[in-house]
Amino acid sequence: MTRDRFIQLLEKEQEGLLKFLLALCDGNHPEAEDLAQETSLKAYLSYRGYVERFKFSTWLYRIAYNSFIDHRRKKSFPTVPLEAGIHIESTERPGRNEFEGLYSAIEGLPLDEKTALLLFYMEDMKIIDIAIVMRKPTGTVKSYLSRGRNHLKEKLKDE
């Protein structure tokens, strides 16, 4: 794959990727943008190793999903800000208000279920592609989807 072809494909997928990451990050725009950049640059560094028999989008979303997991793992370590006494971090997330309904519905879902739902409904991915992105068997993906749907319906009913 040439550099130009890579950039062309990346441009095509960028919007969908940002939407996916934004929903994964529960509406946190800066975090989603950082992750989109990280994903794109990781893909750029290894695009020569990309095997064209896989879909480009599947490959890219797999990198994005792995980056998100790494990012969340890093975030889970407690850090104490240097100016803890002065700086109080705002809990409000920028740009979240517009789609509050969707964010609050998917916020509490387990990550696997949330990812499977987002890829299936938002990105219109096939089960087999979702399985590649999440590195899980197709049967497991189907059960994530089924459980996720039930959880989501319960949440929507409560609201």
Added chain:
Amino acid sequence: MNKDREIDELFKSFKPDVNAERIMTEISGKMDVIDMVKPEQDLMNRFHRMVSACCFIVGLLAGCFLMGLVLYHPSADNALLNLVFTGNRFPELTMFYTDHRDTILTLLAATSFILGSLPLINTNEWSRSA
């Protein structure tokens, strides 16, 4: 697998303003920087890998040679002593060596093996960080 209509509508209505063009511009800038730095980085990585491989081979050979001396060639001592201590200029060292020959050679062999292997571990770290 069929899509649930209610959930499908919920996700289909999700059309946030993500400003993909701005992100793409930022990414393109960073790609240009990577293009400038990458050849040099690749060269450095290749150099590190080559040095590590050489260290490993030298360490392995030195270790094998010393272990061979310990196990099979006690008669090679004189040659080694001449080589290291240039004759008998340091009688105390020669005596010490003769007394603790096996221990010294085994320790040297082990050190060679370990020193030879260390850069390999580092190379792994370098390639991961690159």
